[in-house]
Amino acid sequence: MNIIVLLTDFGGKDEYVGVMKGVINSINPEVKIVDLCHEIPPQNIIWAGYVLYKSYKYFPEETIFLCVVDPGVGTKREIIILRTDNYYFIAPDNGLLSLVYKNSKIKKTIRVNKDKFSLKPVSFTFHGRDIFAPIAGYLSKRKKIDSFGQQVQKIKIVNFPKPSFSKCEIKATVIHIDRFGNLITNLKKDEFQKLRWANFKIFIKNRIITEIVNCYAQDRDLVAVWESRDLLEIASPNSSAENILKAKVGDTLRIVKV
Amino acid sequence: MNIIVLLTDFGGKDEYVGVMKGVINSINPEVKIVDLCHEIPPQNIIWAGYVLYKSYKYFPEETIFLCVVDPGVGTKREIIILRTDNYYFIAPDNGLLSLVYKNSKIKKTIRVNKDKFSLKPVSFTFHGRDIFAPIAGYLSKRKKIDSFGQQVQKIKIVNFPKPSFSKCEIKATVIHIDRFGNLITNLKKDEFQKLRWANFKIFIKNRIITEIVNCYAQDRDLVAVWESRDLLEIASPNSSAENILKAKVGDTLRIVKV
């Protein structure tokens, strides 16, 4: 049995996700649907793509990931299905699948014939319901991937925004703040560790942090850790770094070799 | 297999919805439960009813919709089960089911004997857990609808608040703001289109919009569209109309024929 995993920016205020589940269940009443996250910041394709890339391997093989972060809804933007060695991914062709595409063994890429399986009439504002959900539903019923459209050789790629690196300084950016007020930056663990800096200082707002520790539970008000998606995170044990630093997405921090 | 679909104003801050699922699963461990929406604005029966009316047809036949937006919880207000040609609806008899009732083929309406299947003791503040969840659970086990209470001939009806229409002007109201900051009004597509106004201007706050476009992706900061529930919506491509206009629920807009 496949699982369908949903990743959207639809939030919980509205019935949008619930209605998509209705459509999927109308096509395949037996399928299991799991919510990965619906609070991707509105239209943030980059973050959705990173979350997906860091999450998909935790799901069983043959899982179908349906990803709808779709500022181009209602336009002629394409929809793609990616078949990798182990998974299926459905998304608008807007760059959301870039990291999965670059880091997986791709077996087939299909540009969807959008009319073929859609509900009729198709709205201009809610393709999640009218086009995407039916694709996931039929795919979960083991309809052959080639029946959804034509094979293509490439997809739209967008790049994860890298920190700027100079000889003795890295400038990183806060790209996400989680529920705990943890500030998650765009600096990846492997990119930092290969620099082999023995000593460094992290400057954020008016504060300085001098080491990256393992876990949150420290006897200080502000720590730097590698978070579960392998990004540098500034956190506050038992409190909120967001509140303490009055930080917001887009703030920068500097890491300086000493 | 039936599906039970939940629609409430309980939100996610508390375990209220989770506990209802516990009660349902205790009665019918096999049933599939789908969340339609739990963030109906507190006690907003009108909006809950509209959301339900625009959503239910996307679910498989025989789905049971359990709707708990219930300011009268603990009073003598009645609970009803509506059996339409294709679906079951359970709700307080407070008007929530008005639109479904008026637009469906009704096969049977039951006023529930509230004591019969309830958990004991029944609390005065959480009938979702103590009365509603058991009804849905037993109904999903194919208990006959007549066993839940007495047949009645009518239910409480509340009216969807219409815009005011004059010869050359419509005054509509923002009745909901979604996660994207889209302003959703009470003007229905069919009611506007039958006026056949070739040219018109939409006045909202200090802004004027001169056409209703198909989709969000436009090269301007504010657009009017027919949203997925067929209501007039003011949106901002890649931004938030709520923020741009500092709008809130209850704001009015005028559409003037020119």
Added chain:
Amino acid sequence: MNIIVLLTDFGGKDEYVGVMKGVINSINPEVKIVDLCHEIPPQNIIWAGYVLYKSYKYFPEETIFLCVVDPGVGTKREIIILRTDNYYFIAPDNGLLSLVYKNSKIKKTIRVNKDKFSLKPVSFTFHGRDIFAPIAGYLSKRKKIDSFGQQVQKIKIVNFPKPSFSKCEIKATVIHIDRFGNLITNLKKDEFQKLRWANFKIFIKNRIITEIVNCYAQDRDLVAVWESRDLLEIASPNSSAENILKAKVGDTLRIVKV
């Protein structure tokens, strides 16, 4: 078939809960997973424990409760599995299970060997994914509880913060505010009722309430009720007590015998 019930403070902003479901489904694709609540206030072990204690009995026997409110993630804090006469509970040994432990018939308490079933490598910041989810997954596949670790005789206990009682006055505290703006206090129904006070006044902010009524629907702007978890609650019919009183968690109220 077991059910796995999830209780965390992870919120919905991130994919943390979704990824845990991926891990569980990878181990046991057949298991049903139910969300009890994911918006426990960050690191609030006391409230999580009370919510769990008041909820678990509504679920079918043999349900597995996986509770992750875990400020000590990444440290040497232990993880325990509690086997009561009817249920399984998995949690950090930080006091979260105190009320369940004190009020259940305990059949076995296991201190988990954390390495045995964990994903490798284990992160320092997300044991929900790497350690807790695998335990729940394997337990739901009926792996014997003794295979998870060593039996122990006691767990860490933390106490629910009681009101202060004097001869003619009780000082209670607002410990939670729900989605409706209801103010939930730490005064338990049975503790108050055994005092048999015929007449009393409740002082909160600059307001006085003179009785505890049964249900919300009253013709006044502020009421006191026993809420569904048997705690004293201050509510506002059709409005929000939080807004009316500008109240917040930590505020106190006094109940004075007259």
